[in-house]
Amino acid sequence: MIIDGTLAPDRKMPSERQLSARLGVSRSIVREALHELHGRGMIETRHGKGSFVTCALPMLEENSPLMQAFSDHSRTLYDLFEVREQLEGQAAALAAERATEMDQIRITRAFEAMETADPLSNADLDHAFHSAIVEASHNPILVHILSSLKELMLGSVQASVMNLNHREAFKQQIDKHHRQIYHAVISRQARWARKAAMAHVRHVSEALRQIEEQEHHLTRNALDQIANDAVKISHKLQ
Template identity: 50%
Template structure:
């Protein structure tokens, strides 16, 4: 009589793999995040500890999770850093690419805002509200530009995650470092200018209200106008700096 137990264990291990891969794709389990304990996972997935360990073994072989002695298993770094690093360096080292990045942000974030308004769940809107309130609360404190940038970025990231489009979310995540650099440039150059800061605050409020109010077209326009406005402000700042350089050179007798 054929022993069916190994086949059954493999099938259960495949269930473990499929469920955990889906959680990673959906952004429920994030890069670097520690997985729940074996006991919790067996309860949540409804499998035996043997099947769970087989599934985790497959995930480790695929490079999706790593296990550290005494710390448990956690989601591995998912991006292929060696292949991406040269391009990331080139893009990050050229100031002009900031405008290219903002064009990409406008397209992608406008669509993610529209989808977030269409597909967002009550739980998504709670998370978006938390990120928005943290960002607003920072305005009343003596907050440095780096913290402002991270709070701003977290707000936009929460909206993208509410789009429930894993490809869109992970594409934005791939650009995380460059995205954060552009947001940092935004707050560093614009937040200390009162007029521009008020505009940014109004734009964020408009975006927040449209997404959580489930108004997809308004959300799309609000996100697009926000990024477009930032890009226009950068262009004006750059022109101001160029005028300052030219006038200084004339003053010093270089022309």
């Protein structure tokens, strides 16, 4: 289940009782199997929360020197969009072909949660929608590669939300793309899903470049946003 992507990275493991019923074995055998997986490093136990699937590829820690170097470099954001365009386009096409009924339920829930949330603070829900589609691709290599880039991926979504969602024209196009991706995957139209996913990522990247060229600044993280808000308040007080 881990190898074929049914249990994706960072996904909580089902309970012993659920696994016992699903696999048709006793709970003692399930318990021994989980112990074996833990020893191999394939799952990890989080105190008070349960066991979770680990990522096959080492994740970049948010405070690691490499992550900080990436985050501070202006080109990183656009490099990441180039990667996202290709991988998320492939993931959407595969999800359209392979998504199970449960996958479609998860994708629908993620889409509806994103649609009804505050557009100025929905970065986590936006990221969750795209992640649900990636997991539905059932290509574990693809799932683990994108999971290992989780912090960078989430950062790119946050940059999109902070810079674009308060600009009506850009926000309307983003919403349109999200709806197209959702309907293409749910209706199992792989070519449309790939095209829509790639167009979405490309649009966001080009829109951010346009804003940065015109305004000579781009909000890349929460600290930038706090600084910008402080300046605006300062101007109002003056």
